[in-house]
Amino acid sequence: MNETPGADEIRAMVTRHISEAMLVPIKDVVPSARLFSDLKAESIDIVDLRFRVEGELKMKIDQRAMIDSLGKDLTADEFDSRFTVGFIIEYVVRHFAADRSPA
Amino acid sequence: MVTGIGLDIVSIARIRDLFTRHGERLRNDLFSENEWAGLRQIPDAPDGGAAALAEAQVRYLSMLFAAKEAVFKAIAPPPSLAFNWRDIEIEACHPVQPRLHGELKAYADIKGIMRLSGGVCASGRHAAAVIIGETS
Numbered sequence: 750m751n752e753t754p755g756a757d758e759i760r761a762m763v764t765r766h767i768s769e770a771m772l773v774p775i776k777d778v779v780p781s782a783r784l785f786s787d788l789k790a791e792s793i794d795i796v797d798l799r800f801r802v803e804g805e806l807k808m809k810i811d812q813r814a815m816i817d818s819l820g821k822d823l824t825a826d827e828f829d830s831r832f833t834v835g836f837i838i839e840y841v842v843r844h845f846a847a848d849r850s851p852a
Numbered sequence: 853m854v855t856g857i858g859l860d861i862v863s864i865a866r867i868r869d870l871f872t873r874h875g876e877r878l879r880n881d882l883f884s885e886n887e888w889a890g891l892r893q894i895p896d897a898p899d900g901g902a903a904a905l906a907e908a909q910v911r912y913l914s915m916l917f918a919a920k921e922a923v924f925k926a927i928a929p930p931p932s933l934a935f936n937w938r939d940i941e942i943e944a945c946h947p948v949q950p951r952l953h954g955e956l957k958a959y960a961d962i963k964g965i966m967r968l969s970g971g972v973c974a975s976g977r978h979a980a981a982v983i984i985g986e987t988s
Binding site for chain 2: 791792793796797800801804812813816817819821822823824825828
């Protein structure tokens with residue numbers, strides 16, 4: 750991967766890492782897929798995914814900020830329905846760009 | 853009164869793969885210094901880093917992780933709670949003695965959970981733990 754990948758490159762990379770970390774076929778890693786209910790992610794898979802993405806993009810993902818961005822005081826069902834492949838991908842794209850923006 | 857029961861089973865091979873892939877970063881993210889110190893008491897522990905663990909060490913870490921996950925499930929905090937894996941420190945495995953930190957501890961206190969107890973074991977390919985949370 751180039752030093753400064755574009756958004757589409759990042760989307761493809763995160764999709765691949767989700768597939769590998771969750772051990773699911775890449776065809777199932779669609780934006781609407783819920784990580785827990787649809788892809789059957791375990792908490793250890795989420796840790797693996799975060800490290801894979803951080804390592805490849807040389808960025809730090811603030812887990813708390815990411816969870817907060819889903820919304821406040823969510824029920825478990827609300828959290829599950831919002832914690833999707835599309836959410837993760839776009840969060841990474843947005844924050845990768847923000848990390849590299851001039852101050 | 854029982855407030856929650858947590859059960860977790862983790863693949864030992866999965867934990868080994870993660871340490872091979874992520875090494876020190878995983879160690880620092882999941883385990884406290886005290887927990888890591890316990891690893892050094894296991895016979896034949898190599899002097900290598902987190903990516904070069906002996907089988908007995910991987911088994912031990914798998915049990916620790918299963919116990920942490922079971923404690924988390926027994927407490928069942930809301931998704932918005934700020935949590936990291938070091939907020940659950942496993943001080944002993946037989947029986948499991950967890951110590952809570954951070955917002956998870958505050959939440960358990962609010963919920964009135966006075967006691968978390970249970971067991972953990974590893975056999976063959978998996979480590980498993982069960983934890984019961986009680987108000988008294």
